[in-house]
Amino acid sequence: MKVTVIYNPAAGGGREALLYRFVAELERLGATVCQYHTKGPHDATDYLKGLADQGDCVVAVGGDGTTNEVLNGLAAGVALGVFATGTANVLGKELELPKKPEQAAQVVVQGKSVSVTPARLNGRRFLMMCGVGYDAWVVNGVNLGIKERFGKLAYVQSMLGQIGRYGQSHYRVEVDGRPLDCFSAIITNGRHYGGSFVLSREANILRPQVQVLLFQKQGVRFLLRCLIALLFGRMERVDGVASLRAQRVHIRCENQNEPIQADGDPAGSLPAEIEVESAPVRMRVPALFDS
Structure with missing residues (x-):
């Protein structure tokens, strides 16, 4: 080999x-x-x-x-x-x-190989997730020096610094052609977020679809409810969070400078064209992985 x-x-x-x-x-x-x-x-x-x-x-x-x-x-x-x-x-x-x-x-x-289907964000592949709004602001706001020295604490610092901005930007999201509105969005291939936190119990990385989470209410209190729910793996149960499966997602915003994140790194700015690829990638996993 x-x-x-x-x-x-x-x-x-x-x-x-x-x-x-x-x-x-x-x-x-x-x-x-x-x-x-x-x-x-x-x-x-x-x-x-x-x-x-x-x-x-x-x-x-x-x-x-x-x-x-x-x-x-x-x-x-x-x-x-x-x-x-x-x-x-x-x-x-x-x-x-x-x-x-x-x-x-x-x-x-x-080990063994399983088929994982990537998606493309504006032509570039991603495996786990991409996001706009609060999620992208946090990633773009991470201090790289603090990240190198203290790891995840850099994300916590950025999360606290960006909370007050939530709700200031409005996004139009088309999910397989269906137009919806939100104030933040995360498009995920898998269940997890930020390491061990469960973002979506509906997502399945072995399924050739993405799960789209739309945060459709304004206000810092709503965002804080979502963050607390994330700690307990209950994000999709929060009133105001929509969760949908999709093959294609288009995201627009009046402010074209709104950032995007993909797999935890900055990935340019809106608009975003997201599409699940037709061919999967073979990924090596433990022999006992439940596929």
Whole structure:
């Protein structure tokens, strides 16, 4: 088995010792390993697109943003593996991926493949989610220096700083052609958010559809109710939150400078055209993963 390992040294403050253990276990299991350390944003995508032979599997070692970059450079027919070492690691939680490097390597070599269908946001793939409104403001407002030093606390700081803005922007969202209005929206492929929190119990990463959550009421009190509900996995039970399945989603706003986030990183600005892809990606998961 030939494995290409893409390592982001900036994710989670750097995890070189874990990387060495991960690669050593891959080689012990008989894999031929090619390593690449990224040098900056989009480098992983550019490197993979220029690689003549990506091997049997490309493994993203880093956070959800690193996986997103690898996904966008992944060649057709090549499996995607993940050793989650970043800040939130939402995809790792979704697919029940182990955190220990030796176990993560065993998943790549000895696990199984499941089909996960990405979606495209303005032509760029994402695996987990994208969002506009409060969700995107938080991601765009994260202090990278604080994130590097303190991890998730950087998101907490940004969340507190953006609460007062909620409800100031109005979005028109078309869900498979059906026009709806909201003040924030999250389009998700999976159940989890921010790590272990359950955002949507209706979502299923193995289903070729996205789940669209629309926050349709104004007011800071409504937003706070939603955030409290998120802690208990009850977001979709909040009055004013609509949850719908979709293949295509279009989002507009009078303010064209409104930001978008995808897989936990800034992803440009509105308008947003989101469409589920026709072909899935094979992802390596534990042999006992319930698919």
